Amino acid sequence: MPGPGTEIHVTPGGDGTVRVAPAALLTYDGTVAAGPDFTRSVLDVTGAVLIRPVLGGPGLPVAEIHDAGRAQQWLWAVYGPRVAAAVHACAAGAQEPLVVSGSGGRPTALANAAARLAFGHWASRWWPASYTDGIAALEPGVLGLELAALTHQCQQLFDDLDERSEVSGADFDARLDGTGTELDDCAAELIEDHLAALDPLLQWWHAGPQPASTARHLESVLRLVDDAADCAGLDGPDLRRLRASLDGERENGSTVPAGAPIDPGTLFARRAGYALAAGEPLLAGGRVIARGSGTNDWRRCPPGFVDAAEDSVSWTARALGARRRIEVEVVAHVTAPVDGVPLVAEVRVNGGRPNRVPLARRDDVWTGRADLDQPRGQDLPSATAPPRIEVGVLLPGFDPGPGPDGRADRDAVRALARRRLTDAARSRPYDADGTEPFLAETLAAAATSEDY
The missing domain is CATH 2.60.210 (Apoptosis, Tumor Necrosis Factor Receptor Associated Protein 2; Chain A)
Structure with a gap:
């Protein structure tokens, strides 16, 4: 819910769209403050796109709504019932922007989980990994499995799978995000793509000793992955080992396994060195x-x-x-x-x-x-x-073309990554409020000075 003093602007568009934007993210003329692609997280949800600046403080995102009726399934749980009612009014024909004052409540669990999911997708694309800058890369398998867990946790943001199965052809394309782009409801695909990281993640969970907050974080992710796989009908030896391990912990009544000590970095170690390609060394001359x-x-x-x-x-x-x-x-x-x-x-x-x-x-x-x-x-x-x-x-075919100089923004993103890695190196209680480091950040923070 919007916090004390927060104003949410609900603005109808001429093409039937509606924008929901916290006042803090608007410029003096009422437009949404823009920035380079790599400074914004974007999450495609049912009936809308949620956009949030990653360089700002915590807060609600901008919602660009293209199907207000379908978006009602999550609007009230992210922005509150008054904002949901204002969106309904704009979709029903209200011509003037509406301003909803904050209700004073804390952000909801769905709002926090959505913010975390959006940031995780941003990190999978824009995390500024650099050997020369000393910013460790995020292990893609670990990040992918946590994104699967968060996606499952955020199911209210996405269409019900049974409802989707009744739609096909052009109707289904139109119901993706209004433009034919896939929604970010991809828990099953993320699990299948990153199954190789599941056993190492289990070994990390069972290792000991480790901070209790890390063990709780690992257990939360693993249980959500297990539930998501079960809901999607996924099966296989890796997932069966996960289920057996979780069932064993339930029977033993323990939530913090205490196995042999292990360096989690060794579980996800990349192959050492660099393979040689066919490129020739540059030769001096001239x-x-x-x-x-x-x-x-x-x-x-x-x-x-x-x-x-x-x-x-x-x-x-x-x-x-x-x-x-x-x-x-x-x-x-x-x-x-x-x-x-x-x-x-x-x-x-x-x-x-x-x-x-x-x-x-x-x-x-x-x-x-x-x-x-x-x-x-x-x-x-x-x-x-x-x-x-x-x-x-x-990369030809991928390149959008040169843009304006973005060095200051890139420096700000590097500073953000360094702050998050510093925070990840400190043990603190895990309460999933949207600000905790990802497991992949915890691994990256543990990289030794010899590595980075």
Whole structure:
């Protein structure tokens, strides 16, 4: 529910949509404060999209509602009955924005769980893992299973599965999120995709000694995963071992297993070292004209390809006789694929048209070199007028194109990740109010200084 002094603005749109927005997230002219994609969490739910700035404090999200009738199943439980009534009024024809004052209540369990689920999806895409910045990567299997647990916990946000089964074809497409995009109701898929992490998670739960809060957190996630798998009709040896383990704890009356001590990091250890790809090492030669750092725009590559550090892209321009060559090195993410990925560097000289340099992974870097196409009459000056060279890295077909400079926002996201890892390193009671570290963050915080 909205807290004391909170105002919720409910605004009808000209196309039948309704926006619900806390006053704190609105600008002076009543529009929702915008920011780069990587500063917002987005959750597709029944009849709406929930948007929340990850760099702000705790609070309710903005809801862009495209089906007010279906959204009523969760609106009252997230924003309160008065906001739900205001949305109904706008959908029924009210033309003016409505303002609902806070009721003074604490956020509901569903609101907290939804905030946590949204942040987890954000982290799976935008977490700024960087070896050079000392920000450990989140174990995808552990994060995926906790997202499955949270999705199951947030079922009120999504259509009932029995109701969905009665809809097919174009009607079903129209009922996804209004645009044909899948809802974030994917507990079964997340469990199936990350089954390999289930046994290590069980071993972590049974290990001892460990903080009681961590054991309770692990048990909560495992029980929700078990229930979600049962509801979805999933089966298999991993899930049967999970059920047997949970049933055994119920029979023994223990909620904090006490097995042999174990370092949880070893349960999810990645393979050591870096495999070699077919890329050739960059060879020195020619006269260096210029060198510098490029732009690491996180939006232009999928997660897990490039180290998120601001200075992970570097380049050197050389003169080889009449030719001009650019050499690019990009620090690889620790989970980057070894081959089969057409990653490229985009190079612009003095604002000219882009040159694309294919990159191949070798050890812990992506490398590539290419001769630059130079329009007739233009050259890379080497003395009185150094060239202005801009270098970025992207994945063709995924890249949305260059955007405005987002360095300040990227720095803020890095600071957020460091704060969360610091908090994760401190043991505190687990009460699932939406602010606790994810299990994957607890693992990342335990990474030794030798690793990061």
